[in-house]
Amino acid sequence: MDTSLEILKRNRLSITEGRKKILELFLETDGALAHADIEKNTDAAFDRVTVYRTLQTFVEKGIVHQIPTTDNAVLYALCKHDCAQGHHHDNHVHFICSHCQKTICLDDVTVPIVKLPTGFTPTQSAMIVSGICNDCKKKATP
Amino acid sequence: MDTSLEILKRNRLSITEGRKKILELFLETDGALAHADIEKNTDAAFDRVTVYRTLQTFVEKGIVHQIPTTDNAVLYALCKHDCAQGHHHDNHVHFICSHCQKTICLDDVTVPIVKLPTGFTPTQSAMIVSGICNDCKKKATP
DNA sequence: AATAAATTTGCAATATTGTTGCAAAACTTA
DNA sequence: TAAGTTTTGCAACAATATTGCAAATTTATT
DSSP: OHEEEEHHHHOOOOOOHHHHHHHHHHHHHHSEHHHHHHHHTTTTSSSSHHHHHHHHHHHHHTTTEEESSSSSEEEEOOSOOOOOOTTTOOEEEEEETTOOHHHHHHHHEOOOOOOOTTEEEEEEEEEEEEEEEEHHHHHOOO | OOOHHHHHTTTOOOHHHHHHHHHHHHHHSSSOOHHHHHHHHTTTOOOOHHHHHHHHHHHHTEEEEEEBSSSSOOEEEEESSSTTTTOOOOOOOEEEEETTTOOOEEEEHHHHHHHHHHHHOEEEEEEEEEOOOHHHHHHOOO
């Protein structure tokens, strides 16, 4: 398992308290995080602006990727496989649990390729599935 | 082709200027609209709040559906096939053109069903493909 | 058609979310 | 350790979203 330090070094980023803490938060969370989650979980130890800039840096470096949602809050999740700078290959399906609200990266489920009408050239695809996650299902049927 | 009036009546909504105008905007636009687009295209004839509330009502009634994006701007598009109240079946692929920035509903391209890990039960899936749309392609190669 | 009842709108106030410039602080390099 | 570079935090601002409430509009009723 990678440590926050290793990830930062590998990506040639300055090692700062903020980056380490935020990265650790991602490492110990399974599921995606919104900007707001990060602020809460770091006890507002860092300025909002720092969090925004850190997330932006992480996205650019390919450390985390963004997950599209319909609820006006962009989510971020760790890239499991290293992504090249500015070029993510996070083509796995994202699952949003409608019960616990968690967003989970299904790293092993690849986004299928669809046939588009003539004239459309795809460069990237994302897929978001919502429903009940395995954790919530377990709790429901013990 | 449906008129704004018919759609409102069918959904048992009061017929108001705002709802008619906004609905007409959707009918004459191919592609999705963001809240900001609607404000621009109606010359700020309606209060921001009204636009928000109208969109919310339309989503609830199944007249429009939301499209997830990564850039913190929820998009709305007309449901071509009537959707039941609170239950959308807009399971077609959405295409975002990285050139003209338009978002297009590919009504004929259905979101494929993926096999999820054990324990996950899907209820809805969305798929967003980005790339170059047919309009932009035509302009590029005349 | 006129009125009562219900719904919708706009305003004001407020909350939330995201951005920019710049000086101080922290980090890296030599 | 000191110089050079990068990052942070503050302040101010901009954009986006939400809520309560009275006035206006729409619908239902007679």
